Amino acid sequence: xxxxxxxxxxxxxxxxxxxxxxxxxxxxxxxxxxxxxxxxxxxxxxxxxxxxxxxxxxxxxxxxxxxxxxxxxxxxxxxxxxxxxxxxxxxxxxxxxxxxxxxxxxxxxxxxxxxxxxxxxxxxxxxxxxxxxxxxxxxxxxxxxxxxxxxxxxxxxxxxxxxxxxxxxxxxxxxxxxxxxxxxxxxxxxxxxxxxxxxxxxxxxxxxxxxxxxxxxxxxxxxxxxxxxxxxxxxxxxxxxxxxxxxxxxxxx
Numbered sequence: 740x741x742x743x744x745x746x747x748x749x750x751x752x753x754x755x756x757x758x759x760x761x762x763x764x765x766x767x768x769x770x771x772x773x774x775x776x777x778x779x780x781x782x783x784x785x786x787x788x789x790x791x792x793x794x795x796x797x798x799x800x801x802x803x804x805x806x807x808x809x810x811x812x813x814x815x816x817x818x819x820x821x822x823x824x825x826x827x828x829x830x831x832x833x834x835x836x837x838x839x840x841x842x843x844x845x846x847x848x849x850x851x852x853x854x855x856x857x858x859x860x861x862x863x864x865x866x867x868x869x870x871x872x873x874x875x876x877x878x879x880x881x882x883x884x885x886x887x888x889x890x891x892x893x894x895x896x897x898x899x900x901x902x903x904x905x906x907x908x909x910x911x912x913x914x915x916x917x918x919x920x921x922x923x924x925x926x927x928x929x930x931x932x933x934x935x936x937x938x939x940x941x942x943x944x945x946x947x948x949x950x951x952x953x954x955x956x957x958x959x960x961x962x963x964x965x966x967x968x969x970x971x972x973x974x975x976x977x978x979x980x981x982x983x984x985x986x987x988x989x990x991x992x
Contacts, residue, residue, distance in 0.1 A: 794838075794847040796857075796924035796955055802838035802847070803857035807865050813837065814858035818963070823889035827851050834858065856959015860920055863966050870917060871969040879982040880971040882906060883964055900948035905960040907943035908936065909968050915939060916961045924958065933958075 794802065806813050817834060820826035831851035838854075839845040849857075884902040889895035909916050915936050922929040933954055944950065952960075971978045 792846065792848060794844070794849045794853075796853075796958075798842070798844070798847065799838070799849055799853060799857040800860050800924060802842045802844070803834075803854075803861040804864065805841035806834065806837050807858070807861040809841065811865055814862060817855060817858060818862070818966070821885045821888035822852070822855065822883060823892045823895060825890060827855065828891060831855065852956060853959060856956070856962055859959060859963035859966050863917075863920060863962055863969065867966070867969045870913060871972045874972050874975060878971055878976055879910065880906075880964070880967045880978075880980050881982045883960070883967065897949075897951060900945060901950045901952040901957070902960060902964075903945065904940060904943045904948075904950060905957065905964050908939045909961060909964045911943070912936070912939045913965060913968065916965050919958065920962055920965070924955070929954075929958075 803814070814834065817827065817830040820830055828851055831854040835847070835849065835854055836845075839847045882902065883906065884895070884898060886895045886899065889898075915932070919929065919932040919936060922932050967980045971981045975981070
């Protein structure tokens with residue numbers, strides 16, 4: 740079982756109107772987790788794992804749902820790691836083995852990014868089957884991407900606009916994100932749900948930003964940001980994912 744060295748992405752690419760001043764394309768391959776060490780599968784002749792190959796988006800999400808159904812907290816250590824960090828690699832590799840065993844595809848492979856997104860979808864489904872009400876006064880979630888901690892890639896700053904757009908979209912239109920996550924990945928319905936998000940994306944893109952991300956990665960980002968936002972709305976400022984409260988304005992004379 741391996742975590743592949745190149746991201747595996749669906750063929751669907753998000754296209755925004757030109758007015759958004761953003762470009763969506765296939766991300767340049769970047770280093771991903773070191774292949775996980777496979778363990779013998781006693782159910783296979785000779786004790787070796789079947790070479791299932793790269794998992795499709797539906798397979799990956801189904802496997803994550805399977806693991807979460809058995810242990811609701813299984814992905815919590817992964818969510819606690821920063822994206823594109825060494826810790827993320829380690830946690831994702833362990834979960835990938837669990838996923839393969841759960842759905843009896845022990846040779847399945849994927850990237851840490853997509854594993855993380857699949858578990859985020861499973862966590863939203865399991866823990867927040869109904870929309871979480873926003874708090875008043877508002878409490879936002881902290882940014883998911885920490886460039887200073889993204890040590891497994893060299894181009895982390897180039898992903899900042901995409902994560903910022905996803906965070907803005909979840910904050911303003913969580914219902915549209917939930918509608919996307921309710922669809923089967925790569926289906927016609929998923930394409931329609933992504934298209935329905937286009938106006939929100941346009942409104943959230945910083946003018947002139949260059950966004951290099953495709954539909955499968957973006958779906959995972961939206962899922963985890965929605966999950967984190969939902970946790971913060973449930974737990975309030977005490978949540979470790981809550982954004983820091985703004986400093987009080989200085990008193991004027």
